Amino acid sequence: MVTEYKEGSVGAEFNKREFKVVGTRPPRPDGVDKVTGRALFGADFTAPGMLHATVLRSPHAHARIVSIDTSGALAMDGVKAVVTSEDFVKQTSSGNQDTLDNCMARGKVFYDGHAIVAVAATSVKIANAALKLIKVEYEILPHETDVDAAMLDSAPVLHEGRKFRNIPEGNNANVSGYWEFGHGDMDEGFAKADIVIERSFKTAATHQGYIEPHATLATMGPDGRGEIWVCTQGQFMVRDLAAAFVGIEASQLRVTASEIGGGFGGKTTVYLEPVALALAKKSGRPVKMVMTREEVFRASGPTTSSSTDVKIGMTKDGRITAGQAKLRYQGGAFPNITAMLGAMTAFASYDLEAVQTQAWNVLTNRPKQAAYRAPGAPMAIYTVESVVDELCQKLGLDPLEVRLLNAAKKGTLSSYGPTFDEIGLVATLEAAKAHPHYAAPLGPNQGRGVSCGFWFNFAGNTSVSMNINEDGTVAVIEGNPDIGGSRASISMMAAEELGIPLEKVRTIVADTNAIGFNDVTDGSRVTFAVGLATIKAARAAIQNMCGRAAQIWGIDADAVDWVDGAAVPTGHNAGDFPPMSLAKIAADSAKTGGPIAGHFEVNADGAGVSFGVHLVDVEVDPETGFTEIKRYTVFQDAGKAIHPDYVEGQMQGGAVQGIGWALNEEYIYGEDGKLQNAGFLDYRIPVASDLPMIDAVILEIPNPGHPYGVRGVGETGIVPPLAAVANGVSHAAGVRMTELPMSPPRILAAIDGAK
């Protein structure tokens, strides 16, 4: 569904633009490679003389490393190099040092699975055998994996003596971050309420669950020049970190991103890459490293687990008078900002006079968290949307009407500070209200859940080059790994702006030496920021081509326009010449001044925030506690859907990851601090038979910050499902669920408890 906007609204201006390529659904350019097995992913690269490296990991949740003896491994036939933290360069930035210490433990191991030693050998079998000959002496320390327990004074301290900024008095040494947001008078706000509900919630840590484990291949010669091939969300990030950790300059390391088998935020950092590079440096041979699935779970970033107290006041007619949330997140053994993002997003859907959020990040003996699709927001918004639902239930109000009544809109002072510009929440809620799903009857043991969701969307550093080939085709060169079809969208925007058929354009993701710097593929930024840079690069090429035509015609350059893929005189006064096509100008380029290209580099801003509303019908089996998703509809503002298939794909995929988070997925630690479910059998992500079709309704409320109105769409979709499913289950089971995942035993216990 595409909404049309009224005259005079910001949408009207965008409605007038008639797109020829944008908004269509052509096949993706990398599609054939991916259905024939030809596409090369991280583990598919090899090099002559390549070694294989594997990693010795901590069996303990928390221990001091007294000594490491690698002599036995080194003496083994076929072993070519061994590295420990000693082989890396100390970092000046604490964030980088944390990342390095996570790649190779320095002095202490902080979690079950923490890397300690890596061995490169002529085969994986020999490398694994060599790991068994390494002797590590540990001084085992007490550990803690629970967020609330880690905040107690009795908790073991992870980073003794380390000072974190801006931590208020009264917090213990495991609190590594504290943030506070909001505005208005809370006491006054709660005083105005007819009803106030306070609830506490817990959510489990979940993993991004990309099907492709981390994999990399590194080479480095005695000249100190290296290359890395890797599945990553950002080859420039890999270059900068790996070069810094090994102690070479960025220019000496060339990083090529392979096809990437899913990331969802989890491939925005490094694990193996600096290690493989250090081993390559030491051995003088290419070194390949591939994580096992168990390693992915034990040692690559899951998201945070959370414990949150929420208090919301409402008047009888459904107006929210005040909202307050205290969010405590643990993201493993190193500091992170996920709790902060939770505090910023928790109440973002609402127009509130009084709102306050406080967030604590707490260190625990778990793996270093990595970003996961809208990091921090799903679990924060889950708690707020659950309490809003309960308030509606208690007051007998329609949950969508209440959300409409309180919805943030243009001019709303957001809960995290700035005032919103054009946003699509109201339109999204109205679309949900008008949808047949909302009026459909429910069967026995069924419940309907509703939730809003929000994500900021980011823009950031972006470089795009565009070459106009002599045969009239166009090469677009960008630097952001394509996770979900972005090369299709980028090619479409290039074709649209240049006015040429899509099949004339080919977009590639270049290595770090072939294009200017790009931030990682994160924050739903690629279609927005790379798209924007592509449009601007096309405009630079067009300006060049108009200049060529002007010279050929012997008229002023500013007397030439670009219309439908050709240079044309601006009017009869400019001269009477037939349109000169891109192909013609390109064919003559050698005679008119040489190759034609356009490029654009920017630290982009103007990424528009994106809202979504999800509707779900669930059925809970009161005998087993099993929840079945019966029907699911996603409504989301895409600004402008460049390739609607892949926008729907983001919405559907996000929804299903959220369903997994709500119902199944969970990091389970034993008393011994060891992860008990490090595999897809026991960490169960949704499978095809768990689900119905996921209906996706795209709304287009153009983002004024993008030439075509694009907003990022990748992350918002994972935000609403947690509360939508929880609200549905709470209605179906007749009891309010306050802990995720809502696995059958938890639901049964809640049903029994309510009897």
Next chain:
Amino acid sequence: MSKIHVSTSINGDAVEYLCEPEETLLDVLRNRVGLTGAKEGCGSGDCGACSVALDGRLVCSCLVLAAEAEGKTVSTVEGIAEGENLHVLQQKLLDHAALQCGICTPGILIASKALLEKNPDPTETEVRYWLAGNLCRCTGYDKIIRAVMDAAAEMRGA
């Protein structure tokens, strides 16, 4: 330990290889034969990214020993298209935008081809249960299911 000599047929070609007794068919396909289309997502038969057909039977190649391929026929994603012509299933996955990152796609193709050879007219539920062993983290399965149903219809001449 000495290596095992295996003679097999992969995508219609006679292939010989030497493998370790404990080596999996997946490792041999990827590391010795040079067919990297089958992917390792878990190594424990949970994700289906390594799906191949062994004598026409759908298997996780990470759970099959390479030595077991002796005298059998192995079909991988690389053998689905005929020359320049994509198989209907491949074309339908593209038409329905049924892949995002594409890492699960080889397994989905092999598994759904095996389904349609057994059952040319599956219901949505049958497709969902058949593909329950092929994890996809990107798409939420919606477009994959539609693509397979559409391919089935076209292959039936419907």
Next chain:
Amino acid sequence: MVKVTLWGSLRSATGGLTEVEVEAKNTGEMLKALAKKYPALDPIIEGGVSVAIDGLIYKEAWFTPIKPDSEVVLLPYMKGG
């Protein structure tokens, strides 16, 4: 003068204020002036912040002009997935 709204927990660096005023014509000047006026903010600004001007979030952009009546909000540095 530009009025800058700080996120709540920065109160500890400004003697309890979450709204402060500094002389600045662009974001770079604003950040420099803030760090000078409130030295406890210096390491936080140095560590990376975002700035929202009239609702638009800028990560690092020293030369973004600020009008005297602009809504300016200092935000922490953010990262997505």
